[in-house]
Amino acid sequence: MPRVLTLLFVFLLxxxxxxxxxxxxxxxxxxxxxQDALRESVARIEREQGIxxxxxxxxxxxxxxxxxxAIPNGNGPDLFVFAHDRIGHWTANHLIEPxxxxxxxxxxxxxxxxxxxxxxxxxxxxxLPLAVKSVALFYRTxxxxxxxxxxxxxxxxxxxxxxxxDGYPLVYENTNLYxxxxxxxxFGGSLxxxxxxxxxxxxxxxxxxxxxxxxxxxxxxxxxxxxxRMVATLFNEGKAAMAISGPWFxxxxxDDVPWAVATLPMVSDTGLAAxxxxxxxxxxxxxxxxxxxxxxxxxxxxxxxxDAVFRAIAAKQIVPNQAAYETSExxxxxxLMAFRKQLDSTVPMSASPxxxxxxxxxxxxxxxxxxxxxxxxxxxxxxxxEMKSYAEGQQ
Amino acid sequence: MRxxxxxxxxxxxxxxxxxxxxxFVSYRNAAFERRELGRATHAATSVxxxxxxxxxxxxxxxxxxxxxxxxxxxxxxxxxxxxxxxxRRLGGKNAGPFDKRIYDAANQYDKSGPFxxxxxxxxxxxxxxxxxxxxxxxxxxxxxxxxAFPWLVVLGLLVMGSLVCAxxxxxGGSARPLGLALGASGLAVPTxxxxxxxxxxxxxxxxxxxxxxxxxxxxxxxxRELRKGGIAYAFLTPTAMAMLVLVGIPFVxxxxxxxxxxxxxxxxxxxxxxxxxxxxxxxxxxxxxxxxWFTLGVTxxxxxxxxxxxxxxxVALALVLRQRWLKGRHGFRMLLILPWAIPNYITALIWxxxxxxxxxxxxxxxxxxxxxxxxxxxxxxxxxASNVATNTWLGFPFMMVVALGALENIPSxxxxxxxxxxxxxxxxxxxxxxxHLMPAMxxxxxxxxxxxxxxxxxxxxxxxxxxxxxxxxLVTEAYRWAFERGERYGLAAxxxxxxxxxxxxxxxxxxxxxxxxxx
Numbered sequence: 001m002p003r004v005l006t007l008l009f010v011f012l013l014x015x016x017x018x019x020x021x022x023x024x025x026x027x028x029x030x031x032x033x034x035q036d037a038l039r040e041s042v043a044r045i046e047r048e049q050g051i052x053x054x055x056x057x058x059x060x061x062x063x064x065x066x067x068x069x070a071i072p073n074g075n076g077p078d079l080f081v082f083a084h085d086r087i088g089h090w091t092a093n094h095l096i097e098p099x100x101x102x103x104x105x106x107x108x109x110x111x112x113x114x115x116x117x118x119x120x121x122x123x124x125x126x127x128l129p130l131a132v133k134s135v136a137l138f139y140r141t142x143x144x145x146x147x148x149x150x151x152x153x154x155x156x157x158x159x160x161x162x163x164x165x166d167g168y169p170l171v172y173e174n175t176n177l178y179x180x181x182x183x184x185x186x187f188g189g190s191l192x193x194x195x196x197x198x199x200x201x202x203x204x205x206x207x208x209x210x211x212x213x214x215x216x217x218x219x220x221x222x223x224x225x226x227x228x229r230m231v232a233t234l235f236n237e238g239k240a241a242m243a244i245s246g247p248w249f250x251x252x253x254x255d256d257v258p259w260a261v262a263t264l265p266m267v268s269d270t271g272l273a274a275x276x277x278x279x280x281x282x283x284x285x286x287x288x289x290x291x292x293x294x295x296x297x298x299x300x301x302x303x304x305x306x307d308a309v310f311r312a313i314a315a316k317q318i319v320p321n322q323a324a325y326e327t328s329e330x331x332x333x334x335x336l337m338a339f340r341k342q343l344d345s346t347v348p349m350s351a352s353p354x355x356x357x358x359x360x361x362x363x364x365x366x367x368x369x370x371x372x373x374x375x376x377x378x379x380x381x382x383x384x385x386e387m388k389s390y391a392e393g394q395q
Numbered sequence: 396m397r398x399x400x401x402x403x404x405x406x407x408x409x410x411x412x413x414x415x416x417x418x419f420v421s422y423r424n425a426a427f428e429r430r431e432l433g434r435a436t437h438a439a440t441s442v443x444x445x446x447x448x449x450x451x452x453x454x455x456x457x458x459x460x461x462x463x464x465x466x467x468x469x470x471x472x473x474x475x476x477x478x479x480x481x482x483r484r485l486g487g488k489n490a491g492p493f494d495k496r497i498y499d500a501a502n503q504y505d506k507s508g509p510f511x512x513x514x515x516x517x518x519x520x521x522x523x524x525x526x527x528x529x530x531x532x533x534x535x536x537x538x539x540x541x542x543a544f545p546w547l548v549v550l551g552l553l554v555m556g557s558l559v560c561a562x563x564x565x566x567g568g569s570a571r572p573l574g575l576a577l578g579a580s581g582l583a584v585p586t587x588x589x590x591x592x593x594x595x596x597x598x599x600x601x602x603x604x605x606x607x608x609x610x611x612x613x614x615x616x617x618x619r620e621l622r623k624g625g626i627a628y629a630f631l632t633p634t635a636m637a638m639l640v641l642v643g644i645p646f647v648x649x650x651x652x653x654x655x656x657x658x659x660x661x662x663x664x665x666x667x668x669x670x671x672x673x674x675x676x677x678x679x680x681x682x683x684x685x686x687x688w689f690t691l692g693v694t695x696x697x698x699x700x701x702x703x704x705x706x707x708x709x710v711a712l713a714l715v716l717r718q719r720w721l722k723g724r725h726g727f728r729m730l731l732i733l734p735w736a737i738p739n740y741i742t743a744l745i746w747x748x749x750x751x752x753x754x755x756x757x758x759x760x761x762x763x764x765x766x767x768x769x770x771x772x773x774x775x776x777x778x779x780a781s782n783v784a785t786n787t788w789l790g791f792p793f794m795m796v797v798a799l800g801a802l803e804n805i806p807s808x809x810x811x812x813x814x815x816x817x818x819x820x821x822x823x824x825x826x827x828x829x830x831h832l833m834p835a836m837x838x839x840x841x842x843x844x845x846x847x848x849x850x851x852x853x854x855x856x857x858x859x860x861x862x863x864x865x866x867x868x869l870v871t872e873a874y875r876w877a878f879e880r881g882e883r884y885g886l887a888a889x890x891x892x893x894x895x896x897x898x899x900x901x902x903x904x905x906x907x908x909x910x911x912x913x914x
Binding site (some may be wrong): 065068074100101102103104105108109111116120122123124125223224225226230268288292295356357359360364367368369372386390 | 468470472494515752773862875879
């Protein structure tokens with residue numbers, strides 16, 4: 001019996017997930033080059049500051065759900081990397097820690113104003129920015145000499161390929177709101193009212209933008225039903241001359257493909273630039289972080305100017321640190337500078353909790369119109385009412 | 396021969412002590428919390444009046460109002476007045492160990508006024524009170540632990556109780572249960588003082604129940620039973636505990652959640668509202684995919700079509716594979732079981748890729764033979780068919796394996812006898828094969844129906860509910876309410892409860908049918 005008890009005891013000891021209470025636990029959803037860069041940065045911080053940091057990679061799809069489940073029970077991370085658009089939702093759930101105790105003007109001045117402002121919500125700061133993300137226009141320099149400057153040129157580009165089966169001028173996930181938003185903004189529309197408190201999905205601008213997206217599909221300018229993986233495949237195989245995607249796409253392009261990045265074209269019907277969503281990825285602190293002073297030391301070091309320069313080169317991230325763009329290594333990189341230029345015409349994604357209820361209904365509207373050929377205004381109106389019914393009991 | 400009176404008393408006493416201890420601990424914690432909250436509030440009030448705070452105060456300061464940053468509206472500083480009257484900024488390089496807590500407390504005061512609370516994960520108590528020129532914040536620790544457990548009281552009452560009980564036994568007859576109940580109820584007196592009447596009455600009721608059981612002799616019988624199967628119960632305990640923790644508790648919590656509504660982490664009791672919303676269709680027309688009855692119809696159709704296909708294909712293949720003239724049938728059998736051996740989500744993703752509009756394998760074949768490409772997920776019928784094709788691929792091997800096993804067990808002399816008697820192949824199939832297959836196929840069919848009814852992976856990964864949620868089944872619908880439509884966990888839990896009830900109903904009907912069939 002004593003032996004059984006000892007075994008049981010050892011087993012229970014082994015079950016304790018967090019063996020080292022002094023380490024700072026950091027969750028992230030990075031993969032590939034970004035993950036490698038983060039690992040290297042963390043190793044440097046451990047060396048320089050003598051703080052142990054444990055990195056845990058959590059799949060992106062499960063990230064938010066795991067956070068909401070783990071933090072209130074005290075099992076969550078101390079720090080985590082995520083985009084700013086859920087901050088409103090997380091503050092309502094008391095999952096994240098305000099940082100204005102730690103951050104003063106000298107730290108805030110490191111970043112582009114839009115980037116640090118995006119990490120704030122209702123008068124408090126909840127994180128420091130690591131990278132800014134927006135889509136831009138990738139094009140193959142072997143197929144296309146000059147990227148289009150306005151959308152009318154897209155429809156004349158079918159002659160790039162002899163028949164539709166060979167390829168398309170442009171590829172992007174046309175039934176996903178994230179890239180579609182650039183047309184919405186380009187037609188002068190917005191997801192929210194002027195005061196940003198309520199959504200309005202079925203505006204005339206939204207109808208015009210969605211009609212335009214459908215025309216791109218019907219005129220065989222873009223292929224239908226593609227997902228992110230296929231965007232990369234088509235672009236790599238030369239079956240698409242251009243792709244709309246973000247900085248992460250650079251790592252998906254094969255080495256033998258000649259490519260460049262340009263800012264998105266102007267929408268010919270309105271004369272406005274097509275403005276994509278701006279997402280700011282930052283490090284946030286859990287409200288249940290074990291040692292907040294130590295966690296902030298790690299957060300601060302990971303978002304420093306030195307680290308930003310390193311990440312911009314190693315992981316091809318578009319960093320928000322202003323000092324980084326003055327270093328010669330970055331100012332000589334045309335892709336990074338093109339994304340930097342695209343940043344000036346972007347629309348920051350709303351951090352309101354309402355934003356979360358927009359994605360699925362809007363996606364359904366895009367599918368209905370582009371895939372099934374439903375009426376544009378009807379589809380948007382039903383997205384609006386669908387969204388309202390999701391938000392019921394949430395208000 | 397009656398067993399010793401003290402066996403029954405030991406059991407009744409144990410129950411009483413457990414109830415009384417629980418009552419004491421809850422009373423003690425409440426009293427402790429009241430005392431400490433009061434001390435912290437008092438300390439903060441002293442600071443606000445400019446007095447020196449008392450002992451056991453770890454930090455107490457007068458905190459200045461927040462000074463906003465010039466450039467950033469979301470940044471602000473605070474400072475505290477030290478004992479010597481000087482001012483010090485909270486935070487920065489020379490920050491004290493409690494600076495962060497004091498800063499946070501001042502923020503909380505600005506938001507919602509004076510407060511006092513225990514700090515989670517520590518034994519600190521923090522209080523904030525209004526003061527001229529800012530807010531007074533005090534952090535205290537308890538000077539001494541909470542009240543000790545009153546061993547003497549409990550022990551004394553137990554001994555007294557045992558005397559009463561023994562006396563009752565000596566008198567005999569109906570005095571025995573009376574003495575036992577009375578003796579074990581002694582602890583009800585302090586319990587009443589700690590936790591009130593309800594808990595004390597509960598304790599008395601427990602004692603009376605045990606006394607009654609002892610009088611009827613049920614206790615003795617239960618004891619004998621336990622001793623007889625002792626080792627078996629000991630072996631069962633770990634599994635029973637694991638089942639309780641891993642299945643029982645989540646199940647009960649899940650059932651309970653259905654009666655609540657989640658609003659950003661705040662749960663409110665809404666009674667049957669979630670169920671009413673689901674079962675009434677929430678004011679949507681029957682053809683709306685978000686209407687429960689539409690989804691239920693889709694789920695039932697999905698289950699029926701799949702099970703019919705699984706069973707008919709599985710049995711047909713099993714009949715072919717049984718033929719001795721078939722060369723390499725072991726190889727075929729291996730190949731046909733393969734779809735079952737591959738994790739189903741991988742299969743689902745492969746099929747999803749094959750149904751892709753532009754470059755999927757199926758449309759490629761269609762356009763090579765000169766047919767139009769089909770946009771599989773844009774229409775309900777084709778989208779549903781895509782799901783069914785995927786799940787049939789996944790499901791028939793199981794039915795085939797079960798049928799093969801049953802077929803092996805049919806004695807071949809029955810067929811020979813039937814052949815001698817001149818039975819046609821159809822008659823042999825109808826009168827020998829089918830009756831022998833049935834006992835094995837019915838449970839497999841019931842199980843297959845439950846699996847299909849809840850086949851989340853295929854629906855979620857292949858059609859993903861397209862078009863517009865039309866091909867969603869009940870479990871994917873429940874998932875979407877929980878994780879894609881504003882975290883309505885209560886509604887999702889209600890969905891899960893309804894699914895559970897439907898499956899229970901199905902199991903009961905299924906077993907009735909099987910029983911009837913066996914007769």
